[in-house]
Amino acid sequence: RHRPVEAREGELMSQQNSSSKRFWLRNPEKADLNQYWYSEGTLQALVQELVMSGCQHVAFLSTPSVFFSLPEDTPPRLGSFLFDLDEKWSGLPAFVRYDFNDPTGFTGVDAGSCDGFVIDPPFITQEVWEKYAETVRHLATRDPDTQKISAKIVASTIPENAPFMEELLGVRACPFKPSIPHLVYQYCFYTNYQPSEQALGCPNPEIPDEEED
Numbered sequence: 001r002h003r004p005v006e007a008r009e010g011e012l013m014s015q016q017n018s019s020s021k022r023f024w025l026r027n028p029e030k031a032d033l034n035q036y037w038y039s040e041g042t043l044q045a046l047v048q049e050l051v052m053s054g055c056q057h058v059a060f061l062s063t064p065s066v067f068f069s070l071p072e073d074t075p076p077r078l079g080s081f082l083f084d085l086d087e088k089w090s091g092l093p094a095f096v097r098y099d100f101n102d103p104t105g106f107t108g109v110d111a112g113s114c115d116g117f118v119i120d121p122p123f124i125t126q127e128v129w130e131k132y133a134e135t136v137r138h139l140a141t142r143d144p145d146t147q148k149i150s151a152k153i154v155a156s157t158i159p160e161n162a163p164f165m166e167e168l169l170g171v172r173a174c175p176f177k178p179s180i181p182h183l184v185y186q187y188c189f190y191t192n193y194q195p196s197e198q199a200l201g202c203p204n205p206e207i208p209d210e211e212e213d
Contacts, residue, residue, distance in 0.1 A: 056079045058115070081108075082095050111138055119154070120156040157188065
């Protein structure tokens with residue numbers, strides 16, 4: 001007999017909560033690396049989005065808290081890679097040392113092999129995002145007929161960056177805004193596809209409704 005969908009989803013969320021709490025305990029934010037972790041509710045929404053996306057080979061670009069919040073036996077975690085400058089995770093088979101100043105100067109991951117991306121650079125400038133976009137173009141799967149990027153992208157930055165985010169990556173802001181407890185300004189999530197209404201496709205209850213201000 002198959003377990004009800006609700007039971008499987010509940011088990012997944014329980015595993016995610018345990019994983020994210022372990023991550024926070026073991027990895028204090030490093031201000032010198034501009035590390036600011038998402039809230040538990042935001043991580044839960046991201047995990048739900050990734051699991052429902054169907055992506056099998058996700059490149060987590062400067063998003064270790066999301067990578068480690070995925071239960072280890074889920075497809076988005078099993079075939080994915082953690083791209084980061086912080087070499088404290090270098091012992092992991094999935095770790096790829098990544099310096100955005102050398103956008104394609106890494107080894108161990110084939111060009112055109114990643115069908116998903118979760119991106120949150122340490123800086124918000126267009127110059128930095130251009131380098132991350134170069135990494136995406138190098139790694140992303142493409143439609144064999146049109147050669148357009150077919151990989152699904154979830155990116156995080158400030159709302160003022162929306163125009164160049166669409167230009168660089170073809171992404172638009174989605175309803176769910178992340179909660180980042182130790183960051184003083186509000187970010188948005190951007191996707192190049194229609195996000196799930198059970199995850200990033202609905203507003204974040206942790207963020208006050210701006211229309212009520």
